Amino acid sequence: MKVNTAESIRTANNVYSHYGSWEAVRQSSVLTDGKYVIQPKADDAAAHEAPKAAGRKVRKAG
Template sequence: MRVNTAKSMRLARQVKGRFGTWAAVRQASRVENGVYVVDPSAGGDRDSKDVAVPATA
C-alpha cells in the first residue's frame, strides 16, 4: 500500500482507532518482508475486519 493516499490514511485511522496508540499497534503486529501485519484477532474491541489489511511500515 502506498503512503498518504486516501486509502492508506483511512486504514491508519481504523487501525489506530482500534488499538488506541501506535505503540499498541506495533506490539500487536509482526513484520513480514518489511511490512507490519496486524493480527486481526489481536487487541481492540472492533470487528476483526477493520484491520485485516496489511499496513506498510
C-alpha cells in the same frame, strides 16, 4: 498500498482508533519483510464486519 492516499490515511486512522496507539499496533503485529502485519483476533474480525453489514440496504418483505 501507496502512502498518503485517501485509502491509506483512512486505514491508518481506523487502525489507530482501534488500538489506541502505534505502539499497541506494533505489539499486536508481526514484522514480515520490513512491514508490520496485523494478525486480527476472531473478535476483531467480527468487529470489522459489523460496519459493513450496517451499511447494506435491507429489503422489506411483502
